[in-house]
Amino acid sequence: MIRAHLTIDPHFTVGPINRRLFGSFVEHLGRCVYDGIYEPGHPTADENGFRQDVVDLVKELGVSAIRYPGGNFVSGYRWEDGIGPREQRPRRLDLAWHSTETNQIGLDEFATWLEAVGSELMYAVNLGTRGVLEALDVLEYANIDSGTYWSDRRIAHGRREPHDIRIWCLGNEMDGPWQLGHSTAEEYAQRAATTAAAMRQVDPDLELVVCGSSGAQMPTFGEWERIVLEKTYENVDFISCHAYYEPEGDDYGSFLASGVDMDRFIDAVVATADSVKATLRSDKTMNISFDEWNVWYQSRYQEVERITDIRSWPVAPRLLEDSYSVLDAVVFGGLLISLIRHADRVTAASLAQLVNVIAPIMTEPGGPAWRQTTFHPFSLTSKLARGTALELKLDSPTYETARYGEVAVVDAVATHDEGGTTIFAVNRSLTDEVTLEIDVRALGRVEAVAATSLFDDDIHAANTLAEPDRVVPRSNDSARVADGTVTVTLPPVSWSLVTLA
Numbered sequence: 001m002i003r004a005h006l007t008i009d010p011h012f013t014v015g016p017i018n019r020r021l022f023g024s025f026v027e028h029l030g031r032c033v034y035d036g037i038y039e040p041g042h043p044t045a046d047e048n049g050f051r052q053d054v055v056d057l058v059k060e061l062g063v064s065a066i067r068y069p070g071g072n073f074v075s076g077y078r079w080e081d082g083i084g085p086r087e088q089r090p091r092r093l094d095l096a097w098h099s100t101e102t103n104q105i106g107l108d109e110f111a112t113w114l115e116a117v118g119s120e121l122m123y124a125v126n127l128g129t130r131g132v133l134e135a136l137d138v139l140e141y142a143n144i145d146s147g148t149y150w151s152d153r154r155i156a157h158g159r160r161e162p163h164d165i166r167i168w169c170l171g172n173e174m175d176g177p178w179q180l181g182h183s184t185a186e187e188y189a190q191r192a193a194t195t196a197a198a199m200r201q202v203d204p205d206l207e208l209v210v211c212g213s214s215g216a217q218m219p220t221f222g223e224w225e226r227i228v229l230e231k232t233y234e235n236v237d238f239i240s241c242h243a244y245y246e247p248e249g250d251d252y253g254s255f256l257a258s259g260v261d262m263d264r265f266i267d268a269v270v271a272t273a274d275s276v277k278a279t280l281r282s283d284k285t286m287n288i289s290f291d292e293w294n295v296w297y298q299s300r301y302q303e304v305e306r307i308t309d310i311r312s313w314p315v316a317p318r319l320l321e322d323s324y325s326v327l328d329a330v331v332f333g334g335l336l337i338s339l340i341r342h343a344d345r346v347t348a349a350s351l352a353q354l355v356n357v358i359a360p361i362m363t364e365p366g367g368p369a370w371r372q373t374t375f376h377p378f379s380l381t382s383k384l385a386r387g388t389a390l391e392l393k394l395d396s397p398t399y400e401t402a403r404y405g406e407v408a409v410v411d412a413v414a415t416h417d418e419g420g421t422t423i424f425a426v427n428r429s430l431t432d433e434v435t436l437e438i439d440v441r442a443l444g445r446v447e448a449v450a451a452t453s454l455f456d457d458d459i460h461a462a463n464t465l466a467e468p469d470r471v472v473p474r475s476n477d478s479a480r481v482a483d484g485t486v487t488v489t490l491p492p493v494s495w496s497l498v499t500l501a
Contacts, residue, residue: 001433001434001435002397002409002429002432002433002434002435003397003434003435003436003437004394004395004396004397004408004409004410004434004435004436004437005394005395005396005436005437005438005439006392006393006394006395006412006414006423006425006436006437006438006439007392007393007394007438007439007442008390008392008414008416008421008423008438008439008440008442008443009390009442010388010390010416010421010442010443011442012390012391013388013389013390013391013416014341014342014343014344014388014389014390014391015343015344015345015388015389016343016387016388016389017340017343017385017386017387017388017389017415018343018347018348019064020064020065020120020167020347020348020349021064021339021340021343021346021347021348021349021385022062022063022064022349022378022381022382022385023063023064023065023066023067023119023120023122023291023348023349023350023351024061024063024066024067024119024350024351024352024353024354025066025067025068025071025291025292025350025351025352025353025354026066026067026068026069026110026353026354026355027068027069027070027071027072027073027074027352027353027357028069028070028071028073028077028094028101028105029070029071029072029073029096029097029099029319029320029353029357030097030099030316030317030318030319030320030321030356030357031316031317031318031319031321031355031356031357031363032353032354032355032356032357032359033105033316034102034104034105034315034316035316035356035363035365036051036054036354036355036356036357036359036361036363037050037051037054037055037058037105037113037354037355038050038051038104038105038109038113039051039363039365039366041366042365042366043366046116048109048112048113050113050116051363051369053363053368053369054355054361054363054369055113055116055117057361057369057371057375058117058119058354058355058361059117059118060379061354061360061361061375061378061379061382062378062379062382062383063117063119063351063354063382064119064120064382065119065120065121065122065167065348065350066114066119066120066121066122066350066354067122067123067124067169067291067350068110068121068122068123068124069082069110069123069124070096070124070172071096071124071172071292071352071353072096072097072172072173072178072179072180073094073096073097073101074124074125074126074128074171074172075096075126075127075128075129075171075172075179075180075181076094076095076096076126076128076129076180077126078092078126078130078134079106079107079125079126079134079137079138079141080137081101081103081106082103082105082106082107082108082109083106083107083108083141083153083154083157084153084157086104089102089103089104089106090103091103093310093313094313095180096180097319098313099313099314099315099316099317099319100313100314100315101315102315107123107138107141107142107163108154108157108158108159111159111163120166120167121163121165122165122167122168122169122209122291122348122350123138123142123165123167123168123169124168124169124171124172125138125168125169125170125171125195126171127170127171127174127181127188127191127192127195128171128172128174128179128180128181128182129180129181131191131194131195132191132194132195132198135168135170135195135198135199136198136199136202137150138150139165139168139199139202139203139206140202141153141154142154142162142163142164142165143162143163143164143165143202143203144162144202145162166205166206166207167206167207167208167209167348168199168206168207168208168209169208169209169211169240169289169291170192170195170196170208170209170210170211170236171188171191171192171211172211173211173214173242174188174211175188175211175213175214175218175220175224176214176218179214185220185223185224185227185228186227188211188228189227189228189230189231189232190231192210192211192228192231192232192236193231193232193235196208196210196232196235196236197235200235207237207238208235208236208237208238209236209237209238209239209240209289209291209348210228210229210232210236210238210239210240211228211239211240212224212225212228212239212240212241212242212269212288213225213241213242214242215242215243215244216243216261216264216265216268221268222268222272225239225269225272225273226272226275226276229272229273229276229286230276230279230280233276233277233280233282233284233286234280234282234284236286237286237287238286238287238288238289238347238348239269239273239286239287239288239289240288240289240290240291240292241265241266241269241288241289241290241291241292241293241346242290242291242292242293242352243261243262243265243290243292243293244292244293244294244295244296244298244352245258245261245294245295245296245331245335246295246296246297246298246299247327248402248403251401251402251403252327252430252459253399253400253401253402253428253430254401254402254403254404255327255331256327256330256331256334256426256428256430256493257334257401257403257404257407257428258295258331258334258335259331259334259335259337259338259411259426260404260407261403261404262293262335262338262339263338263341263342266288266290266338266342266345266346269288270288270342270345273285273286273288274286285345287345287346287347287348288342288345288346288347288348289346289347289348289349289350290339290346290348290349290350291348291349291350291352292350292352293335293339293349293350293351293352294332294335294351294352294353294358294374295322295324295328295331295332295335295358295374296320296322296352296358297322300322301319301320318356319357320357320358321356321357321358321362322358323372323462323464324360324372324373324374324462324463325373325459325460325461325462325471326373326454326455326456326458326459326460326461326462326471326493327459327460327493328373328374329372329373329374329376329377329454329471329495330426330428330454330455330459330493330494330495332374332377332378332495333377333381333424333426333454333495334411334426334428334495336377336378336381336424337411337412337413337424337425337426340381340385340389340413340415340424341389341413343388343389344389351378359372360372360374360375360378361375362465364465367465368465368468370463370464370465370468370469371463371468371469372462372463373454373461373462373463373471376454376471376472376473377454377495380452380473380497381424381497384415384422384497384499385415385422385424386415386417386419386422387415387416387417387418387419388415388416388417389413389414389415390413390414390415390416390421392412392413392414394408394410394411394412396408396409396410396411396434397409397410399428399429407428408428409427409428409429409432409434410425410426410427410428410434410436410490411425411426411428412424412425412426412436416443419501420499420500420501421440421443421499421500422497422498422499422500423438423497423498423500424495424496424497425490425495425496425497425498426490426494426495426496427490427491427492427493427494427496428493429492429493430459430492430493431492432492433489433490433491433492434489434490435487435488435489435490436487436488436489436490437485437486437487438485438486438487438488438498439484439485440481440484440485440486440500441484441485443500446481446484446486446500446501447501448481448499448500448501449479449480449481449486449488449498449499449500449501450475450479450498450499451475451476451477451478451479451488451496451497451498451499452473452474452475452476452496452497453473453474453476453490453491453494453495453496454471454472454473454474454494454495454496455474455491455492455493455494455495456471459493476488476489476496479498481500486498486500
């Protein structure tokens with residue numbers, strides 16, 4: 001039997017858990033919006049055309065802030081297309097995903113949907129093909145009470161109260177050659193700095209996210225962050241990180257250790273931000289918005305299909321509809337552990353995406369909605385990760401990976417508040433159970449312990465339209481507490497949580 005040891009002491013903290021850590025992302029991409037959250041002809045659709053079965057699942061998932069409307073989509077988006085009478089809205093070519101955008105859902109409708117699910121709006125402005133003026137216009141439309149051109153238009157469209165959006169993204173992945181309006185670091189830094197300063201003239205209390213690298217593998221990574229932050233540091237609150245993971249062939253050992261890469265990515269961005277802080281002699285600490293993260297099998301979808309006749313570009317095609325396995329869910333749970341471990345600096349994050357497109361929730365037009373395997377680690381972590389992230393002492397056996405070198409078999413994080421303590425753990429071993437011993441003496445008397453695990457004999461098992469509940473979390477009855485030590489058995493390739501009271 002393999003053993004790992006964990007020591008918990010509530011006096012050693014990382015930082016408070018910000019609820020925005022459990023955000024998500026809705027882009028006008030594939031069936032995320034149309035046939036996802038919005039399907040007027042569906043049996044469960046409300047008076048606004050939104051699927052109530054999806055609303056219920058989003059509530060269960062526990063997402064906080066939702067980033068909208070992109071993503072790559074935003075760099076070609078004209079926000080004015082999505083306001084006013086629906087019958088007068090133009091159809092546009094979406095160059096990002098080679099689709100036709102009907103604009104039946106825009107800012108006002110999406111804000112209405114967010115009220116139904118109880119989430120905050122995180123709005124991205126187009127700094128690819130547009131700029132300062134358009135950012136100011138949408139800010140005026142969204143946040144000014146009345147008495148100006150754009151605020152009065154919002155009222156005329158039936159929305160009397162302003163949306164009061166507090167957190168704004170200044171473009172998307174502007175370092176990526178695939179992005180409309182792709183820029184050098186210097187060009188983007190100037191555009192973002194000018195836009196941020198202008199938006200703060202309207203409201204100095206806005207929270208602004210500047211684009212970091214679209215991935216740690218980008219050749220400009222590090223230098224991009226330095227140049228952008230040196231120009232924007234005092235006018236923004238976050239720098240973004242994006243990361244997606246998939247296995248290379250059957251190298252599941254490296255795939256299960258994806259959290260190691262996320263940890264290194266975050267640490268590198270923090271180091272760069274703190275270096276800029278020192279150079280500028282600033283008293284301000286820059287936080288991270290990890291506003292795109294997930295497991296995504298990009299190797300299955302290298303690029304958008306090139307349709308020569310643009311009249312044939314489809315509306316809401318099935319794009320990026322990955323089916324997630326137990327293996328994917330365990331990696332996914334490990335990424336959540338990495339985010340929580342950096343709660344002092346990662347204070348916002350967005351799971352990309354929410355419905356149908358590399359998503360925890362799937363739908364069938366006219367039919368049911370169901371939970372993917374990744375739904376469960378997110379919903380349970382969002383519910384139970386409360387209070388403060390703790391700094392842990394973890395002793396675990398290691399194994400060798402092709403991508404990341406020697407890594408721990410067990411990874412874990414814990415959160416604590418006056419209601420109790422929760423430990424989240426993954427066992428990366430493909431073959432062996434691990435007995436995890438948790439020293440809880442510093443917590444005082446632990447009167448109750450319970451554990452839940454997500455695992456399966458078939459690590460490729462998935463939830464599908466035909467079998468929507470093939471993979472669900474199970475009670476782990478191995479959890480025991482005695483003499484100040486909690487023990488729990490972690491199955492191979494598993495994600496688990498242990499609650500202490």
